[in-house]
Amino acid sequence: MMTNLPKTAAETALIRQFAGLQQQGVFPPDTQRAGFLPSLPQRQAAIAALGAHGLPTRRLEAWHYSDLRRLLPDIAAFSDKIDGVELPPLLAEAPVLTLINGRAGEAPNSGNKVFKAISLAANSEAETQYAGFDTELEDKGAIISQINTAFARDGWHIEVAAGNKAVIELQNIQNSGQSHSRLAASVGKAAQLTLIERQAGDNQASFLSFASRLELAEEAEVTWIIVRQRGLNAAELNRFQAILGQKSRLRLYVVNLGGQLVRQEIHVDLAGEGADFQLRGINLLAGSAHTDNTMVVRHLVENTASTEIFRNVVAEQAHGVFQGMIRVAQAAQKTDARMACNSLILSDEAEFSARPELEIFADDVACGHGATVAEIDHNHLFYLMARGIPEGAARILLIKAFVGALLDELPENLAGALHKVLAAWLESHFTAA
Amino acid sequence: MLEIKNLHASIAETGLEILRGLDLTVQDGEVAAIMGPNGAGKSTLSYIIAGREDYQVTQGDIFYNGRSVLAMDAAERAALGIFLAFQYPMEIPGVATMEFLKVAMNAQRKARGEAELKVPEFIKIVREATAGLEMDMAMLKRPLNVGFSGGEKKRAEILQMALLQPKLCVLDETDSGLDIDALKIVADGVNALRAKTRSFLVITHYQRLLDYIVPDRVHVLYKGRIIKSGDKNLALQLEQNGYADIIGAAE
Ligand SMILES: Nc1ncnc2c1ncn2[C@@H]1O[C@H](COP(=O)(O)OP(=O)(O)O)[C@@H](O)[C@H]1O
Ligand SMILES: [Mg+2]
Numbered sequence: 001m002m003t004n005l006p007k008t009a010a011e012t013a014l015i016r017q018f019a020g021l022q023q024q025g026v027f028p029p030d031t032q033r034a035g036f037l038p039s040l041p042q043r044q045a046a047i048a049a050l051g052a053h054g055l056p057t058r059r060l061e062a063w064h065y066s067d068l069r070r071l072l073p074d075i076a077a078f079s080d081k082i083d084g085v086e087l088p089p090l091l092a093e094a095p096v097l098t099l100i101n102g103r104a105g106e107a108p109n110s111g112n113k114v115f116k117a118i119s120l121a122a123n124s125e126a127e128t129q130y131a132g133f134d135t136e137l138e139d140k141g142a143i144i145s146q147i148n149t150a151f152a153r154d155g156w157h158i159e160v161a162a163g164n165k166a167v168i169e170l171q172n173i174q175n176s177g178q179s180h181s182r183l184a185a186s187v188g189k190a191a192q193l194t195l196i197e198r199q200a201g202d203n204q205a206s207f208l209s210f211a212s213r214l215e216l217a218e219e220a221e222v223t224w225i226i227v228r229q230r231g232l233n234a235a236e237l238n239r240f241q242a243i244l245g246q247k248s249r250l251r252l253y254v255v256n257l258g259g260q261l262v263r264q265e266i267h268v269d270l271a272g273e274g275a276d277f278q279l280r281g282i283n284l285l286a287g288s289a290h291t292d293n294t295m296v297v298r299h300l301v302e303n304t305a306s307t308e309i310f311r312n313v314v315a316e317q318a319h320g321v322f323q324g325m326i327r328v329a330q331a332a333q334k335t336d337a338r339m340a341c342n343s344l345i346l347s348d349e350a351e352f353s354a355r356p357e358l359e360i361f362a363d364d365v366a367c368g369h370g371a372t373v374a375e376i377d378h379n380h381l382f383y384l385m386a387r388g389i390p391e392g393a394a395r396i397l398l399i400k401a402f403v404g405a406l407l408d409e410l411p412e413n414l415a416g417a418l419h420k421v422l423a424a425w426l427e428s429h430f431t432a433a
Numbered sequence: 434m435l436e437i438k439n440l441h442a443s444i445a446e447t448g449l450e451i452l453r454g455l456d457l458t459v460q461d462g463e464v465a466a467i468m469g470p471n472g473a474g475k476s477t478l479s480y481i482i483a484g485r486e487d488y489q490v491t492q493g494d495i496f497y498n499g500r501s502v503l504a505m506d507a508a509e510r511a512a513l514g515i516f517l518a519f520q521y522p523m524e525i526p527g528v529a530t531m532e533f534l535k536v537a538m539n540a541q542r543k544a545r546g547e548a549e550l551k552v553p554e555f556i557k558i559v560r561e562a563t564a565g566l567e568m569d570m571a572m573l574k575r576p577l578n579v580g581f582s583g584g585e586k587k588r589a590e591i592l593q594m595a596l597l598q599p600k601l602c603v604l605d606e607t608d609s610g611l612d613i614d615a616l617k618i619v620a621d622g623v624n625a626l627r628a629k630t631r632s633f634l635v636i637t638h639y640q641r642l643l644d645y646i647v648p649d650r651v652h653v654l655y656k657g658r659i660i661k662s663g664d665k666n667l668a669l670q671l672e673q674n675g676y677a678d679i680i681g682a683a684e
Contacts, residue, residue: 378487386511388541389540
């Protein structure tokens with residue numbers, strides 16, 4: 001059934017803005033294009049697909065809880081202003097790659113031999129091949145790929161060669177305006193990467209799409225931490241994709257602490273035997289934030305494992321979502337997949353929607369999921385208060401304990417840095433008195 | 434001084450009345466024992482003194498040093514110096530015991546207008562107190578009460594009491610779940626805190642504890658009221674004859 005809905009202001013704006021940019025000639029011609037950036041015909045096809053599909057509505061399963069026609073009424077215009085500055089990194093020793101208003105900054109000190117980082121726009125070597133990123137033109141739900149393909153102009157390419165160990169922080173700073181960027185990362189055989197993806201910005205209106213694509217070679221180990229610290233009027237569409245090779249291991253942490261509208265998609269393919277994926281999500285949501293985490297994990301071969309745990313705290317009128325789809329292919333015997341989603345709901349108007357889905361085509365698998373929703377345990381609160389801890393501080397302590405438990409599996413320096421980020425958020429949103 | 438006058442209290446959710454006109458006075462420096470059969474309302478009394486919100490006071494009042502505490506929440510009462518050692522200490526996952534002790538001590542210091550404890554000073558105080566109770570400091574790295582044995586939980590309660598130095602200590606069946614050696618250690622911990630300015634309300638089911646913590650007064654609680662009061666000999670009398678005589682006389 002096709003219903004032709006009238007175009008929303010946001011849809012109209014995207015199409016107009018694309019035409020404007022094309023006229024200004026800002027998209028690199030094929031003779032100067034980095035392989036990770038789309039060609040002009042690919043961009044045109046993507047904007048045409050977007051125009052034909054429109055923004056997704058709740059009728060699309062994948063967008064059931066996040067009707068973009070309603071949640072994205074308008075879109076911040078592009079601006080050339082460099083609005084924003086680099087932040088101190090979460091780990092003092094981590095080199096920082098910046099994207100400010102969608103423009104990559106300087107590559108960090110080239111004395112660094114353990115990884116290679118090249119900004120996409122600065123890479124003027126023409127590459128005829130378009131590498132890696134999905135365009136997904138046919139899929140009505142693949143709006144992030146389509147928008148990102150149409151508009152992406154910059155980003156980073158990171159390579160960690162076999163056996164190396166790197167720690168990197170990428171900062172995507174968007175205070176006002178609009179940007180679309182990408183991050184391509186490949187981690188070689190038995191190499192290790194800790195990547196902190198900071199998505200940050202202030203309370204001005206802004207809109208961005210961000211697509212990352214991570215490839216893990218055999219025995220590679222990656223800890224990837226998305227920390228979102230966006231403001232009250234920020235809209236962010238983020239698509240994370242990873243392909244895991246044999247015996248590789250990915251720990252992905254998603255820490256959502258803001259943004260008016262956030263869609264974090266997570267697409268993970270367990271493509272090599274013995275691959276292991278762990279997703280840990282923390283959502284601290286307040287105000288009228290709408291934060292949607294939608295994951296699709298595909299177990300494609302034998303002996304792969306995935307676990308997903310979300311801990312959510314939702315206050316005021318905020319709405320959080322976790323849709324977790326685990327697909328187990330017929331060939332993927334001995335898959336072990338577990339999913340849990342626990343939410344603390346702090347107000348009558350706050351909401352968290354959890355939808356686990358399993359699609360299993362193999363017979364020898366262990367899969368499970370569970371979701372719980374609770375309020376703060378008033379017995380625990382009483383115990384803490386009976387020791388003289390004021391109610392506000394006691395609540396903060398209990399919330400920290402609830403979400404902080406997920407950080408225990410991280411190395412101490414990372415866990416410590418994230419505990420601080422969580423504490424700062426809690427102390428600015430709840431009074432301790 | 435604690436003064437409880439004609440206290441009537443019921444369970445907030447169901448309206449079921451548990452305390453039915455309870456009168457009790459505990460002087461500064463006094464150790465008062467509350468004894469009574471299961472279900473008499475002993476724990477309910479201790480919770481209501483500490484400010485648990487699951488109960489509703491329908492009549493009467495509780496005064497501490499001349500001020501009604503009924504409008505205060507549990508944290509405010511704790512800041513006044515009221516402390517409850519729980520019959521069933523709660524397990525709180527994710528809150529490290531050490532962190533909890535620091536937050537609690539500093540919260541009370543703040544309420545009294547004192548400066549926060551510096552970390553080395555805090556560690557030193559905790560180390561001394563745990564040694565006195567023959568506890569292992571390593572236990573304090575674990576989440577609060579999680580996986581502690583019954584006896585460890587009770588000791589952890591007394592540790593908190595020793596660290597917070599309250600003025601009115603309500604001990605709810607601190608003896609239950611303790612073997613005789615642990616009981617002596619806990620009783621020594623309590624006795625070490627006895628002072629002219631500190632009073633105790635020792636709730637127990639058995640007289641055994643009172644061999645080690647010798648009370649000044651003994652009160653018998655039954656069906657939500659104090660039905661008899663006396664000196665320490667009343668406890669011995671109960672031990673020999675049970676509650677039947679006293680209950681029979683009261684009914
Ligand atoms: N939260 C509650 N809900 C229902 N009944 C309760 C609750 N708390 C206490 N009671 C009842 O109140 C009475 C007194 O309980 P309690 O104060 O625990 O007695 P004690 O400590 O003397 O054994 C008992 O009959 C008990 O079942
Ligand atoms: Mg009891």
